[in-house]
Amino acid sequence: MSRPDTKQRLLDAAERLFARQGFHATPLRDITAEAGANVAAVNYHFGSKEGMIEAVLARRLGPLNEERRERIEAVLRAARQRGGRPEVAEVLRAFVEPTFRLLEQGPGGQNFAVLVGRVLAEPDPSLRAPFLRLVAPTFRFLYQALCEALPHLDPGVVFWRVNSALGAMGHTLRWTGGLGAEIGRSSLPPGVDPSPGTETQTDRLVAFIAAGMEAP
């Protein structure tokens, strides 16, 4: 290898460009140019463009989902030990916080956060399918934990509220790491901080969706 690990550089470039321009709008040649690699390297390492998006997702989604799962499990365990129900806000925070922490893990993590936000809103099955395969178990686990936390609610209602919560999270991810700054600066109402810190962002989102989940 001439330079250290072409594969990683390709993944980094793809992560960045897919997040900023979208999958279909990003030509392979843009990615290879940014990574300083040849077009053939993509098909050599990943088989196809679709194979590359899958690799981009899998690289970070594996550890991320593990962390989310562990934290939700910890919340459930603590609740059982004290003989009570898990707190809705705690469960949600266990899911949201690791996601938003991506924003602090350098430009790569930031791009990936935006990418997750994008894929959450993507109808194209060729993108949605690999993503869902990777996150479905975690989503389901979150749903079950919230059903435990809200036993008085119909499971159907819980499901739709989880859906709304994910929508709010995805939107915030896209906005925060992506176009929020650009779009916002010009059209933001006065007195609004265009990009508060990650922690503030997390706290606000958790407060919002926790209140939504617990609505009467």
Add this chain to the structure above:
Amino acid sequence: MSRPDTKQRLLDAAERLFARQGFHATPLRDITAEAGANVAAVNYHFGSKEGMIEAVLARRLGPLNEERRERIEAVLRAARQRGGRPEVAEVLRAFVEPTFRLLEQGPGGQNFAVLVGRVLAEPDPSLRAPFLRLVAPTFRFLYQALCEALPHLDPGVVFWRVNSALGAMGHTLRWTGGLGAEIGRSSLPPGVDPSPGTETQTDRLVAFIAAGMEAP
């Protein structure tokens, strides 16, 4: 004209295909084939592909925004007349209900609803710009109405909560009119209605985001 209004048929087909496959993933030839028109008709009537998406958005967004604005104004007026503050849920309902009513206005409205959900999550400026130009005044009006309804909250917090609310709404729109049914049926937890009626959907969403807006 051989057949009634090629222009409208093109707009209908574009509305449908952009909603289902996305803008970049939909070739012009797919649209013209579905509309039974020639490829050149697109450039003749709209100048370019981008001109067409703009026309698709403008056709329905004009009346929709007018209705949203009138309904929000009615809520504000009623509040002033009784000397109180507008109710958060009322303001949100005035904005959300006309949007969701699209889902009942035939397949065209349904497709457009999904399309709005998509554009809400779209980072590509060539799509976002015309959309924002059309909806920015209405969004700002909603924001101001909610500031009136929540005077004890920092405007910055209100802004971010409106953002989250729009994210939740967009996600629901995409899900409801679009892939929810397909994806859902296979992986939905048991006991969850895959597609409740529009009214139920609206009530649930309003309850969720109203609670989120009013969180302490």
Add this chain to the structure above:
DNA sequence: GCATGATTGAAGCACATGTTTGAATCGAAG
């Protein structure tokens, strides 16, 4: 060294895309 398998590079292929062209067709006014 050298042989071998992994990786890279330049060039090209086959095809899809948005757009343009110029002639044909249509509808209605003179």
Add this chain to the structure above:
DNA sequence: CTTCGATTCAAACATGTGCTTCAATCATGC
């Protein structure tokens, strides 16, 4: 009927796309 602008059509154009090919290069074990 003729004329003229609006509209439609088939064909082509220029470019961009994902992917493949095959020779060159590299790293490593012998």
